[in-house]
Amino acid sequence: MFFLNHIWVIPLLPALGAALMFFFGRKLSKSAVNFFCVGAVVVAFAFSCFTVLQYTGWAAAHNHQPFEKIVYTWLGSGTGHLGYTTASGGAADFHVDAGFFLDPLSAIWLLFVTGVGMLIHIYSIGYMAHEGGYYRFFGYMNLFMFSMLTLILGNNYILLFVGWEGVGLCSYLLIGFYFLKKSATNAANKAFIVNRIGDAGFILGIFTIAWYLGSVRFTQVNEVARSGIFRIGDPTLTLACLLLFVGACGKSAQVPLYVWLPDAMEGPTPVSALIHAATMVTAGVYMVARSNALFVLAPNAMKVVAIIGAVTAIFAASIGLVQNDIKRVLAYSTVSQLGYMFLALGVGAFAAGVFHVFTHAFFKALLFLGAGSVIHALSGEQDMRHMGALAHKIPTTFKTMLIATLAIAGIFPFAGFFSKDEILWQAWASENGAYRVLWYIGYATALMTAFYMFRLIYLTFWSPSRVEHEVEHHIHESPKSMTVPLIILAFFSIFAGFLGWPHSLKGSNRFEKFLEPVFAREAVESETRGKEAQLAAGKKEEEHSNPTEYLLMILSLGAAFAGWGLAKRSYGKAAEGYREPIDQIAHPAYEVLYNKWYVDEAYDYLFTGRRKLGPVRLGVMGAGDAAWAFDANFVDGGVNGAGWTTRLIATISAWWDKWIIDGLLVNGIAFVTRIASYPVRLIQWGLVQWYAFVMVAGILGFVMYYVFR
Amino acid sequence: MEITTLHYLVVAAALFIIGTIGVLTRRNVVIILMSIELILNAVNLNLVAFSRLYGLHGQVFSIFVITDAAAEAAVGLGILIAFFRNKETVNADEIDLLKF
Numbered sequence: 001m002f003f004l005n006h007i008w009v010i011p012l013l014p015a016l017g018a019a020l021m022f023f024f025g026r027k028l029s030k031s032a033v034n035f036f037c038v039g040a041v042v043v044a045f046a047f048s049c050f051t052v053l054q055y056t057g058w059a060a061a062h063n064h065q066p067f068e069k070i071v072y073t074w075l076g077s078g079t080g081h082l083g084y085t086t087a088s089g090g091a092a093d094f095h096v097d098a099g100f101f102l103d104p105l106s107a108i109w110l111l112f113v114t115g116v117g118m119l120i121h122i123y124s125i126g127y128m129a130h131e132g133g134y135y136r137f138f139g140y141m142n143l144f145m146f147s148m149l150t151l152i153l154g155n156n157y158i159l160l161f162v163g164w165e166g167v168g169l170c171s172y173l174l175i176g177f178y179f180l181k182k183s184a185t186n187a188a189n190k191a192f193i194v195n196r197i198g199d200a201g202f203i204l205g206i207f208t209i210a211w212y213l214g215s216v217r218f219t220q221v222n223e224v225a226r227s228g229i230f231r232i233g234d235p236t237l238t239l240a241c242l243l244l245f246v247g248a249c250g251k252s253a254q255v256p257l258y259v260w261l262p263d264a265m266e267g268p269t270p271v272s273a274l275i276h277a278a279t280m281v282t283a284g285v286y287m288v289a290r291s292n293a294l295f296v297l298a299p300n301a302m303k304v305v306a307i308i309g310a311v312t313a314i315f316a317a318s319i320g321l322v323q324n325d326i327k328r329v330l331a332y333s334t335v336s337q338l339g340y341m342f343l344a345l346g347v348g349a350f351a352a353g354v355f356h357v358f359t360h361a362f363f364k365a366l367l368f369l370g371a372g373s374v375i376h377a378l379s380g381e382q383d384m385r386h387m388g389a390l391a392h393k394i395p396t397t398f399k400t401m402l403i404a405t406l407a408i409a410g411i412f413p414f415a416g417f418f419s420k421d422e423i424l425w426q427a428w429a430s431e432n433g434a435y436r437v438l439w440y441i442g443y444a445t446a447l448m449t450a451f452y453m454f455r456l457i458y459l460t461f462w463s464p465s466r467v468e469h470e471v472e473h474h475i476h477e478s479p480k481s482m483t484v485p486l487i488i489l490a491f492f493s494i495f496a497g498f499l500g501w502p503h504s505l506k507g508s509n510r511f512e513k514f515l516e517p518v519f520a521r522e523a524v525e526s527e528t529r530g531k532e533a534q535l536a537a538g539k540k541e542e543e544h545s546n547p548t549e550y551l552l553m554i555l556s557l558g559a560a561f562a563g564w565g566l567a568k569r570s571y572g573k574a575a576e577g578y579r580e581p582i583d584q585i586a587h588p589a590y591e592v593l594y595n596k597w598y599v600d601e602a603y604d605y606l607f608t609g610r611r612k613l614g615p616v617r618l619g620v621m622g623a624g625d626a627a628w629a630f631d632a633n634f635v636d637g638g639v640n641g642a643g644w645t646t647r648l649i650a651t652i653s654a655w656w657d658k659w660i661i662d663g664l665l666v667n668g669i670a671f672v673t674r675i676a677s678y679p680v681r682l683i684q685w686g687l688v689q690w691y692a693f694v695m696v697a698g699i700l701g702f703v704m705y706y707v708f709r
Numbered sequence: 710m711e712i713t714t715l716h717y718l719v720v721a722a723a724l725f726i727i728g729t730i731g732v733l734t735r736r737n738v739v740i741i742l743m744s745i746e747l748i749l750n751a752v753n754l755n756l757v758a759f760s761r762l763y764g765l766h767g768q769v770f771s772i773f774v775i776t777d778a779a780a781e782a783a784v785g786l787g788i789l790i791a792f793f794r795n796k797e798t799v800n801a802d803e804i805d806l807l808k809f
């Protein structure tokens with residue numbers, strides 16, 4: 001139990017490495033940086049292996065319960081101050097622990113994140129050797145590992161969100177690693193901002209869950225969701241799931257929020273491999289799979305997931321057909337493969353989706369690292385139009401990349417064959433074929449995938465050389481620290497698929513069995529409750545012997561070889577100035593694809609306002625402008641009108657007061673009084689003697705009157 | 710010739726008229742005050758004269774009037790001095806602030 005009880009050590013190690021780099025990195029030598037940062041991840045990987053091993057033993061003895069280790073209470077006081085009543089009527093207490101959680105699902109992520117992370121760290125030693133900011137790079141990488149492990153191992157949605165934001169931050173920092181390059185900083189900003197949109201949805205989803213289910217802890221949420229108090233299709237749960245999926249769309253680059261991922265290739269290639277192919281972008285898949293108990297209660301949300309996944313898959317693949325930047329092809333391929341994973345989740349084949357995440361992590365990381373090796377060999381050249389005939393000059397890179405290509409194209413028996421085929425089969429079979437149209441999309445995507453991947457291989461390694469002369473002299477195979485990770489990843493790209501060897505091919509599909517405790521409960525629960533909820537595991541076991549499945553397998557193999565053949569025909573002899581076959585067949589289609597369906601332009605019109613129709617901005621900005629105009633003219637007009645009216649009334653009132661009240665009434669009366677008083681005033685001339693004289697005269701007058709009467 | 714009450718009354722009337730004319734015609738306030746004294750004394754003379762006919766009440770009353778005259782002179786002169794300090798004149802023509 002030592003490793004399980006000390007599971008917190010796993011994220012702590014890279015956190016310490018990152019802290020060390022941020023405070024003292026500048027003073028450390030490169031070998032010291034290697035020792036601490038790469039060492040931290042290597043130890044974390046070893047620790048993870050032992051932990052997972054110990055977990056399997058522990059789980060067997062504990063009814064396959066998830067292992068939970070709560071370290072301390074993070075939010076919530078226990079005094080009832082954060083208590084509330086859930087929407088479904090129960091009493092709840094808002095409470096978040098800093099706790100760690102391990103079940104088969106997080107165990108898989110834990111293993112490949114630390115494993116692939118370790119290999120990429122080792123690869124980076126060679127790749128970044130001549131770059132500035134060495135310690136900064138490794139500091140960010142370790143910080144990323146810490147965040148990703150927090151995301152995986154958190155026992156509640158809030159902690160998951162912390163990791164989620166952490167990986168977003170590291171993604172931003174690493175995309176903008178070459179921060180003197182304007183395009184890199186722009187790409188970093190784009191990634192960060194687009195992710196914010198998804199994160200807003202995600203956090204609203206978390207709030208909805210906390211409000212509706214009364215907890216954010218996975219075990220409790222699952223317990224409540226599985227208790228049967230919610231009916232299938234509950235609107236609030238559907239809303240919560242859709243909000244969560246918005247978050248997943250942002251992080252996992254699904255339509256319509258995928259635009260940041262191709263631009264994220266501005267970062268160093270190991271970053272593209274680790275963050276933007278193997279690990280971080282699968283966080284959305286992890287989160288949806290983690291919320292499977294909720295999603296099975298929301299079939300409509302599942303449908304949205306499946307449709308978005310399928311649309312993303314074919315959409316991104318179509319763009320990938322004609323891109324010339326080697327990393328961009330891989331980026332669109334990543335988006336497309338992520339679409340596959342969501343397609344699997346959406347049709348209820350959680351285990352198949354997770355399996356594809358797992359195999360994809362290896363071959364996509366390998367492809368990126370191989371591409372990095374090619375770029376390294378060509379002194380920074382990324383344009384495939386200036387490559388070719390490298391197969392014998394950098395043989396290790398070539399061989400490993402070929403293996404990865406065979407894997408992603410889905411050629412038996414490489415890893416991608418098993419996972420992709422499983423997804424396609426589940427899409428075909430789910431709900432008795434209700435999603436069969438998604439199978440067609442997935443199938444077309446598989447064909448495109450094989451085509452653009454072999455296009456990459458032909459243009460890079462087999463076609464006649466189009467490399468510029470100065471560059472050609474410097475071509476060299478990468479150092480050991482770069483090739484060894486390639487070889488290890490190639491090994492996994494071949495054999496990782498065997499873990500999910502399907503029953504139909506007389507295999508045991510150990511991968512699915514391993515995940516059963518996470519998902520199979522759903523199958524049991526949902527089957528007892530009705531047929532709408534679809535799922536995986538047990539249900540389709542008997543169908544696996546269906547001859548249809550063999551047919552589908554052969555069909556998808558056919559697609560893979562067809563893609564290969566098409567690519568060979570088109571690019572096998574691609575000399576200087578070759579033309580794209582799509583360009584030759586349908587020039588407008590080529591233009592549209594080459595310009596990525598003009599999505600960035602559309603977004604510039606609709607959301608960022610960087611593009612205008614004449615002087616008029618459209619979309620959100622246009623709505624803002626319109627709202628502003630409305631505000632300025634109507635609302636402010638009303639306000640100003642009210643003010644103007646008030647002022648007019650006040651002016652009239654002032655005039656009335658001044659001239660009528662004060663003038664006519666007050667001053668007028670005073671004036672009349674004054675005028676009337678003039679005659680009276682005349683006898684008051686102030687000389688006392690005159691007064692006396694008048695008085696005397698009066699007295700005399702009276703006396704005279706009385707005397708002479 | 711015997712001095713009768715009538716003689717006193719004639720003298721008193723003469724004094725009163727002189728005083729009154731003085732009050733009405735002279736411009737110097739000091740002289741006006743002196744003329745007022747003449748009027749008061751004419752009254753006194755009348756009171757004393759009538760007291761021959763009707764007993765001592767008139768004489769007692771005249772003593773009051775003398776006291777009153779003294780007080781009035783004191784007050785009048787006090788006002789006059791205060792006025793002189795302000796206006797630097799004792800001319801009644803120029804004392805015309807009581808109008809309006």
